[in-house]
Amino acid sequence: MSKVTFTKKMTAMAIIGTSFFAFSCSSLKGGNTREAKATINSTKTDVPGSGTISFIQKQNEVEMKLDLNFPAKANRTVAVHIHEHGDCGNAGNDAHGHWNPTNSKHGKWGSSEYHLGDIGNVQLDASGKGSLTIKTDKWSVGTGNTNDVAGRGLIVHDGVDDYVTQPTGNAGSRIGCGVIEAAKK
Ligand SMILES: [Cu+2]
Numbered sequence: 001m002s003k004v005t006f007t008k009k010m011t012a013m014a015i016i017g018t019s020f021f022a023f024s025c026s027s028l029k030g031g032n033t034r035e036a037k038a039t040i041n042s043t044k045t046d047v048p049g050s051g052t053i054s055f056i057q058k059q060n061e062v063e064m065k066l067d068l069n070f071p072a073k074a075n076r077t078v079a080v081h082i083h084e085h086g087d088c089g090n091a092g093n094d095a096h097g098h099w100n101p102t103n104s105k106h107g108k109w110g111s112s113e114y115h116l117g118d119i120g121n122v123q124l125d126a127s128g129k130g131s132l133t134i135k136t137d138k139w140s141v142g143t144g145n146t147n148d149v150a151g152r153g154l155i156v157h158d159g160v161d162d163y164v165t166q167p168t169g170n171a172g173s174r175i176g177c178g179v180i181e182a183a184k185k
Pocket residue numbers: 080081082083098155157171
């Protein structure tokens with residue numbers, strides 16, 4: 001009898017253990033992270049450039065790090081957005097419009113209304129390099145939820161986002177593009 005009781009206890013413990021593991025993965029408790037990144041390439045031969053962007057989710061916070069290098073845009077400000085489709089075809093135009101799962105107006109990140117793709121303007125230095133960091137609980141990474149950045153397109157524009165003009169910010173043509181891909185587990 002004691003042997004049977006022991007086996008039942010072990011089974012119960014295994015079930016509890018499995019449930020806890022599944023719960024902790026989906027809610028990203030503890031040290032679990034989810035990552036996505038994109039390599040940004042120039043879409044125009046006359047405006048060479050490159051860049052990288054990474055998104056790391058820890059618990060409910062996503063940290064975005066963006067680095068750009070567009071020498072032809074030295075000392076200028078360029079707009080950067082997450083666009084709807086992770087497709088850089090047709091010189092970046094296949095990425096379509098701004099990613100806007102909340103059906104909001106275009107605006108400045110953190111203002112009363114803005115697209116989830118409205119990363120904003122990045123100042124480039126005398127060599128054409130610039131970077132930006134955002135920490136937010138508005139995005140997720142690799143979750144498949146409507147606020148998941150993975151599978152979207154990262155677009156660098158030729159001009160400045162005025163944060164007012166709908167729905168584009170009048171940011172000009174597309175000079176850089178990258179596909180945001182979730183890191184393989
Ligand atoms: Cu854009």
